[in-house]
Amino acid sequence: MVESKDTPDAPCVKMRTRRLKLWYGDKQALAGIDLDVPEHQVTALIGPSGCGKTTFLKCLNRMTDTIEGVTTEGRVTLDEVDIRDRSVDVVQLRARVGMVFQKPNPFPKTVYDNIAYGPRIHGLAANRRELDDIVESSLRRAGLWEEVSGRLGDLATGMSGGQQQRLCIARSIAVAPEVILMDEPCSALDPISTARIEELIDELRANYTIIIVTHNLQQAARVSQMTAFFHLGRLIEVNGTAELFQSPTESMTEDYITGRFG
Amino acid sequence: MMLTLALICLAAAAFFFGQRKAVSVTGGRTSALHSRPVYHGWYVALACGLPAVSLWFLILLVGDWMIDRTIVAALPGELREASAPVLQRFLNDAETLAAGGVPTIELTPELEAAAASFRRLSLLEHWVGFGAALGIGLIASGIAMRRIDVSRRTRQPVERVLLIVLLAAAAISVLTTAGIVFSVLFEAIRFFDKVPILDFLFGVKWSPQIALREDQVGSSGAFGAIPLFTGTLLVTFVAMLVAGPVGLLSAVYLAEYADPRHRAVAKPMLEILAGIPTVVYGFFAALIVAPALRQAGISLGLDVASESALAAGLVMGMMIIPFVSSLTDDALAAVPADLRDASLGLGATHQETVTRVVIPAALPGIVAGFLLAVSRAIGETMIVVMAAGLAANLTANPFEAVTTVTVQIVTLLIGDQEFDSAKTLAAFALGLTLFMVTLGLNIVALRMVQKYQEQYD
Ligand SMILES: Nc1ncnc2c1ncn2[C@@H]1O[C@H](COP(=O)(O)OP(=O)(O)O)[C@@H](O)[C@H]1O
Numbered sequence A: 001m002v003e004s005k006d007t008p009d010a011p012c013v014k015m016r017t018r019r020l021k022l023w024y025g026d027k028q029a030l031a032g033i034d035l036d037v038p039e040h041q042v043t044a045l046i047g048p049s050g051c052g053k054t055t056f057l058k059c060l061n062r063m064t065d066t067i068e069g070v071t072t073e074g075r076v077t078l079d080e081v082d083i084r085d086r087s088v089d090v091v092q093l094r095a096r097v098g099m100v101f102q103k104p105n106p107f108p109k110t111v112y113d114n115i116a117y118g119p120r121i122h123g124l125a126a127n128r129r130e131l132d133d134i135v136e137s138s139l140r141r142a143g144l145w146e147e148v149s150g151r152l153g154d155l156a157t158g159m160s161g162g163q164q165q166r167l168c169i170a171r172s173i174a175v176a177p178e179v180i181l182m183d184e185p186c187s188a189l190d191p192i193s194t195a196r197i198e199e200l201i202d203e204l205r206a207n208y209t210i211i212i213v214t215h216n217l218q219q220a221a222r223v224s225q226m227t228a229f230f231h232l233g234r235l236i237e238v239n240g241t242a243e244l245f246q247s248p249t250e251s252m253t254e255d256y257i258t259g260r261f262g
Numbered sequence B: 001m002m003l004t005l006a007l008i009c010l011a012a013a014a015f016f017f018g019q020r021k022a023v024s025v026t027g028g029r030t031s032a033l034h035s036r037p038v039y040h041g042w043y044v045a046l047a048c049g050l051p052a053v054s055l056w057f058l059i060l061l062v063g064d065w066m067i068d069r070t071i072v073a074a075l076p077g078e079l080r081e082a083s084a085p086v087l088q089r090f091l092n093d094a095e096t097l098a099a100g101g102v103p104t105i106e107l108t109p110e111l112e113a114a115a116a117s118f119r120r121l122s123l124l125e126h127w128v129g130f131g132a133a134l135g136i137g138l139i140a141s142g143i144a145m146r147r148i149d150v151s152r153r154t155r156q157p158v159e160r161v162l163l164i165v166l167l168a169a170a171a172i173s174v175l176t177t178a179g180i181v182f183s184v185l186f187e188a189i190r191f192f193d194k195v196p197i198l199d200f201l202f203g204v205k206w207s208p209q210i211a212l213r214e215d216q217v218g219s220s221g222a223f224g225a226i227p228l229f230t231g232t233l234l235v236t237f238v239a240m241l242v243a244g245p246v247g248l249l250s251a252v253y254l255a256e257y258a259d260p261r262h263r264a265v266a267k268p269m270l271e272i273l274a275g276i277p278t279v280v281y282g283f284f285a286a287l288i289v290a291p292a293l294r295q296a297g298i299s300l301g302l303d304v305a306s307e308s309a310l311a312a313g314l315v316m317g318m319m320i321i322p323f324v325s326s327l328t329d330d331a332l333a334a335v336p337a338d339l340r341d342a343s344l345g346l347g348a349t350h351q352e353t354v355t356r357v358v359i360p361a362a363l364p365g366i367v368a369g370f371l372l373a374v375s376r377a378i379g380e381t382m383i384v385v386m387a388a389g390l391a392a393n394l395t396a397n398p399f400e401a402v403t404t405v406t407v408q409i410v411t412l413l414i415g416d417q418e419f420d421s422a423k424t425l426a427a428f429a430l431g432l433t434l435f436m437v438t439l440g441l442n443i444v445a446l447r448m449v450q451k452y453q454e455q456y457d
């Protein structure tokens, strides 16, 4: 066992993958990924398009189960429990590991119903007042409360793209996850909305473990503490964000972050 | 006939040579051409065909007129002076005789002579037209051929002709629809001259009598259409009770649960159901379902009429199941995968995702599908003619026989009546009502679908 033991200054590992392999049909998309995701930190996944970042992310809450023809191999653990174990229910897993998608995808329901959706199906609120509280606190944490508190009954699909994406973050916060997976959450947004969400990610770090896929290297440098570089389904290098950007050990990483390919 | 064939051959040849010439003028480098070779081909073919066909019609038109004039001029004096209708009739008969038919007037030497010259002259007209059309086709395509060169713009004229053809096709369908609507509207207005519109829309007694004699004014009957409307609604309601749930559930199964292999089998099967002729459903309703319901009713102590709203409604419901299910299936399939992912990503089960996200998101599309199905059911004729009955009962009891708007239109128009009797015209008023209702339903449904699609552009 090479896994590091908890020490006061090294945060404990929230999620861990070992020799994680994945195939779409007979096409291999992940070729054995070993990655430790530290708790209460932001881990950024970078790498050229098609290198398997989204695929890797989806393995972490078993969203890959919903895709036809996928086979996986290896271990993925959450708090040292294999999430593919029989004892783990995928519904509970996804409540603990939430996901925010590339394109904002609010339900065509009201703002309130969007946030309340998760708590309702998981029975997190005993009555309407508790549900109201969850909705309010989730919106507050997502920094959206001021903007929408008077419009909880409006259709969420009518909001701006940036608001929609923060709503999606609030929606995943509402089920009280421990880990939030974000797949290029800002790629469809303008610079101002992007800045809002980056701030938000930084604030959320105190309560959640965050893994974010991004195409924007500055963004990775700004928001993350750890960065992992993927290439062609392999994890090439992982390190503290500052170290990785300043002194990459692999030449391929250096080529990528200096813009020589990708 | 022969001319048509000859012209097609000529135009085909023109197409072929035009295209070849276009290729040859470039020495094989067709990219140098302003217009592609196929346009040159069409250009020459059209240059051949259009003038030839126009000339052919012109010659027929002028020729027929000249033949009539010649024959009339050759007639003996008293016939020549006859009134225009008599003369026209004489000419028509001469033409019939010439074609080997039986004339409507007495066979006279004059008529035979006229027929003989008619035969001779039209043969002449035919050959002149044939020669002239082919001649002008050849000349025009020859000119067009010579004009082909590298920079010749043949694409524009060819595409203009194509545009005109397309426009004409579109205009035909629009104009026919408008024509039908207006003729129904005018006849309906004539009906409302005889029967006040309010009596028609709100009267509760429907018994259109046959006027045995024209002067029998009193027997024009009662034209209160309410029993027809309620009958239609009752049958439609029963039909939707069947088709709504079954269609919805089968669509949900197909769109959300069936694995692709089952779907590949089940979907075409449902579509076959939609292809069964309605008359087959009709006799299924009349000969199998209605008697079975009657039997079942007797054993339960219920009085079910041998022609009942229930039987017609049940079978009609079966008929529109595929309609509901395919529209619902489309609506469900149009819900973006994003939304399913969002729901699953929050830890919802598949079933929760379907009932709480996918179906609500598809609801406008589903409702629109239902409305279209209702409009189908209201306009459906064959099943109700065969299974619902003719009695204009004002009832909400599905075990009784009812009659519908469509059934009454059919019965009103069967048999010989004066065309402008109130009875015949009533069919137009009913038709207009039916048309308005289904049009309204369709418009509402289409707007819902549109708004729904905008939502997920
Ligand atoms: N549903 C799928 N079916 C088949 N192949 C897929 C599917 N999703 C992704 N892939 C393939 O897997 C590889 C990794 O894709 P992805 O994880 O989306 O890359 P990234 O997010 O890094 O751009 C790509 O080559 C892609 O074509």
Ligand SMILES: [Mg+2]
Pocket: A053, A054, A055, A183
């Ligand atoms: Mg991706």
